[in-house]
Amino acid sequence: MKIAVCMKQVPDTEASLRVRKDSLWIDEEELTFVINESDGYALEEALTIAEKTGGEVVVFSLGGERVREALRKALALGAARAVHLADPAFEGGDALATGRALAAAIQAQQFDLVLTGSQSGDAGFSSTGSVIAGFLGWPHAWLVMGLEVEDGKKAAKVTREMESGVNEIVRLALPAVIEVQAGINSPRYASLKGIMQAKRKEIAAVTPADLGLGAEEVGAAASLLETLAVFFPESGKGAEIFEGDPADCARQLVEKLRKEARVL
Amino acid sequence: MTVAEVQHADLETLDFGLSGEQRAVQELAREFAAKEIDPLVDEIDEAQRFPKEIFAKAGELGFLGVLVPEEYGGSGLGYVDYVLIISEISQVDPSVGLSVAAHNSLCTNHILKFGSEDQRQRWLPDLATGRKLGAWSLTEPNAGSDAAGTRTRAVRSGDGWILNGSKTFTTHGSVGDVCVVLAVTDPEGAKHHNISAFVLERGMDGFRPGKKENKLGTRASDTAEVVMEDCLVPDANRLGEEGEGFIQALRILDGGRISIAALGIGTAIGALKTATRYAKLREQFGKPIARFQAIQFHLAEMATKCAAAEILTLAAAAAMDGGRPVTRIAAEAKLLAGEVAVFCAERGVQIHGGYGFIKDYRAEKYYRDCKICTIGEGTSEIQRLVIARQLFKENR
Numbered sequence: 001m002k003i004a005v006c007m008k009q010v011p012d013t014e015a016s017l018r019v020r021k022d023s024l025w026i027d028e029e030e031l032t033f034v035i036n037e038s039d040g041y042a043l044e045e046a047l048t049i050a051e052k053t054g055g056e057v058v059v060f061s062l063g064g065e066r067v068r069e070a071l072r073k074a075l076a077l078g079a080a081r082a083v084h085l086a087d088p089a090f091e092g093g094d095a096l097a098t099g100r101a102l103a104a105a106i107q108a109q110q111f112d113l114v115l116t117g118s119q120s121g122d123a124g125f126s127s128t129g130s131v132i133a134g135f136l137g138w139p140h141a142w143l144v145m146g147l148e149v150e151d152g153k154k155a156a157k158v159t160r161e162m163e164s165g166v167n168e169i170v171r172l173a174l175p176a177v178i179e180v181q182a183g184i185n186s187p188r189y190a191s192l193k194g195i196m197q198a199k200r201k202e203i204a205a206v207t208p209a210d211l212g213l214g215a216e217e218v219g220a221a222a223s224l225l226e227t228l229a230v231f232f233p234e235s236g237k238g239a240e241i242f243e244g245d246p247a248d249c250a251r252q253l254v255e256k257l258r259k260e261a262r263v264l
Numbered sequence: 265m266t267v268a269e270v271q272h273a274d275l276e277t278l279d280f281g282l283s284g285e286q287r288a289v290q291e292l293a294r295e296f297a298a299k300e301i302d303p304l305v306d307e308i309d310e311a312q313r314f315p316k317e318i319f320a321k322a323g324e325l326g327f328l329g330v331l332v333p334e335e336y337g338g339s340g341l342g343y344v345d346y347v348l349i350i351s352e353i354s355q356v357d358p359s360v361g362l363s364v365a366a367h368n369s370l371c372t373n374h375i376l377k378f379g380s381e382d383q384r385q386r387w388l389p390d391l392a393t394g395r396k397l398g399a400w401s402l403t404e405p406n407a408g409s410d411a412a413g414t415r416t417r418a419v420r421s422g423d424g425w426i427l428n429g430s431k432t433f434t435t436h437g438s439v440g441d442v443c444v445v446l447a448v449t450d451p452e453g454a455k456h457h458n459i460s461a462f463v464l465e466r467g468m469d470g471f472r473p474g475k476k477e478n479k480l481g482t483r484a485s486d487t488a489e490v491v492m493e494d495c496l497v498p499d500a501n502r503l504g505e506e507g508e509g510f511i512q513a514l515r516i517l518d519g520g521r522i523s524i525a526a527l528g529i530g531t532a533i534g535a536l537k538t539a540t541r542y543a544k545l546r547e548q549f550g551k552p553i554a555r556f557q558a559i560q561f562h563l564a565e566m567a568t569k570c571a572a573a574e575i576l577t578l579a580a581a582a583a584m585d586g587g588r589p590v591t592r593i594a595a596e597a598k599l600l601a602g603e604v605a606v607f608c609a610e611r612g613v614q615i616h617g618g619y620g621f622i623k624d625y626r627a628e629k630y631y632r633d634c635k636i637c638t639i640g641e642g643t644s645e646i647q648r649l650v651i652a653r654q655l656f657k658e659n660r
Contacts, residue, residue: 192326
């Protein structure tokens with residue numbers, strides 16, 4: 001099977017964030033970036049499937065120069081090659097513009113399956129995967145916590161997590177776009193050999209023109225969603241702190257949850 | 265609190281213009297140490313247990329054949345990568361760092377550097393992947409810094425040699441599978457040209473581990489005596505030229521010093537990170553002690569010394585990779601890094617105050633672990649002698 005994995009590079013969850021001067025995004029200057037958590041799980045799932053069924057895994061990512069580091073890591077983990085949507089025109093897009101670009105890049109090659117994470121650790125819109133599926137016209141499943149490609153490779157059976165702890169199993173005709181949850185598997189380590197082999201693997205940088213897209217169809221220029229501000233909500237407001245004996249605090253908390261919040 | 269919890273973003277180690285691959289290697293070692301080693305640190309230290317499970321995993325990832333070319337199953341990396349790996353691992357546990365270092369740069373490296381093609385094919389693939397663990401036996405009860413005073417004898421017998429004697433302080437003396445042993449082959453021969461190196465394997469008749477040492481620090485790294493009693497070793501197990509074992513050992517120790525310097529850096533940075541984290545959390549007089557200048561000055565001094573030791577060690581590693589002579593710079597790096605490890609570990613305990621004196625925090629462990637760095641693979645005093653000797657040679 002030929003599997004595409006879409007990855008986003010996001011700030012390390014341990015990083016301390018600051019709002020950028022223009023208040024439109026966080027200050028990325030001194031941040032460490034990592035592969036988005038659930039995308040890492042998507043990659044592991046893809047590598048495992050490719051090992052079982054044969055075939056190859058190709059990773060896709062959109063963004064500036066720093067994104068190459070995430071792609072290299074994916075190559076070190078076992079992906080065969082990478083496609084980097086590297087042109088500055090791709091950047092600053094909403095999920096629609098980003099999904100359109102990724103779908104075009106995926107469409108330029110033949111894939112049986114597209115895997116990605118269910119949600120990004122920074123913006124967290126959880127919509128790029130659905131947009132990709134929409135542009136490709138393929139079936140799509142979100143919040144997937146179990147995945148099995150059926151014999152004959154014509155369909156995949158996936159387990160999805162729904163509200164209130166209920167799970168469902170659905171079958172999707174392939175090709176399909178599947179968005180996995182963090183925790184679906186145990187991601188492997190790269191090995192030292194893998195890191196050295198990654199040096200010799202291809203990272204193809206592509207532009208909108210390479211994908212048959214005009215500059216106005218991608219990135220900020222094509223976005224229908226505009227960020228007006230990012231900010232840290234004021235902390236402490238509406239918080240009530242119980243002090244004293246823990247057992248007593250717990251009793252007060254349950255009382256409040258029952259009578260005031262009415263969640264119990 | 266553990267090192268793994270420390271945000272590396274707020275205390276980045278030195279960027280020595282590392283390549284993307286080197287940073288990836290460093291990141292892998294950091295991730296491995298945080299996930300696989302950190303949870304076991306306290307238990308294996310207290311019990312003096314050699315953590316075989318960590319080494320099995322380390323072998324799979326290539327950490328046990330860092331310098332071994334890919335054709336022998338190794339990772340084919342250089343000394344700069346190697347320093348980064350040992351340092352990252354030692355930040356979390358100097359015991360594991362020491363064992364990984366000894367396996368790579370002593371036993372495995374001796375076979376790689378001085379073994380014949382047959383010998384390399386025979387032992388390196390298992391060592392480089394961690395299927396077998398390496399030990400290296402030079403020191404004897406009466407021959408420590410004076411390695412030329414070796415008493416262990418190898419006497420020719422038919423196609424082989426009969427070895428008799430004992431070695432002390434062998435890293436992996438009890439758990440090792442393959443052991444390089446230095447023995448006198450020509451008692452009448454010229455000084456420094458009368459010792460040969462042999463590869464002994466676990467299970468050979470007359471070869472056994474002796475007493476396992478009960479150590480101050482790096483307690484999870486196995487250190488034991490090994491004993492040879494009429495042990496018959498085939499001549500095919502002799503490494504390199506007969507009589508050149510001592511000279512080989514000196515070359516191996518040049519590389520070994522870089523790895524112990526890396527151990528020192530890791531220990532020092534581990535102590536620094538632990539103390540920095542503690543200083544931010546511990547409150548006295550209504551504020552974190554990190555806000556007091558007395559504590560800040562300790563930390564600043566520790567950080568500066570770590571940076572200096574790290575730069576010097578990476579420079580020594582780069583010289584080694586570049587094929588330049590390293591005897592002096594490796595000794596300088598080992599001397600500085602060892603002393604810095606002891607300095608930082610001591611300050612780390614001081615910053616922790618009473619909590620540095622008990623085992624609830626790792627500060628106490630760094631304080632015990634650091635001391636090997638000024639003793640093992642040549643004491644600080646020997647390093648000074650080596651440096652001075654080179655200095656005079658260079659300025660003849």
